[in-house]
Amino acid sequence: MLTSQRLFLSSKNTRLCCVDFGDKGSPVLLLHVLAGRANEWHSTAQWLTQHGHIFALDQRGHGVSEKG
Numbered sequence: 001m002l003t004s005q006r007l008f009l010s011s012k013n014t015r016l017c018c019v020d021f022g023d024k025g026s027p028v029l030l031l032h033v034l035a036g037r038a039n040e041w042h043s044t045a046q047w048l049t050q051h052g053h054i055f056a057l058d059q060r061g062h063g064v065s066e067k068g
Contacts, residue, residue: 002046004039006064007055014068017058023049030056037063 007018019038028048030041038056045054061067 002042002049004042004045012068014060014066016060016065017063019056019058021045021049021054021056023053025052028052028054030054032056032059032062035062039063 002021004019004021007020009016009018017038019041021041028051030038030044030048032038032040038058041054041056045056048054058065
């Protein structure tokens with residue numbers, strides 16, 4: 001079972017959420033489409049972790065990231 005943790009980043013007075021799905025290797029950043037959120041990548045991250053360290057970003061105004 002894949003576990004994840006939320007990381008919070010501040011960028012120009014806006015707090016963004018990034019989900020860290022973990023594992024080792026080169027970092028891979030997953031971005032959702034228009035009305036998505038980072039946790040939608042959970043099933044993809046399960047198999048993708050064999051290729052790198054997976055992060056998924058809640059873009060501004062989506063998921064738990066601030067709209068700013």
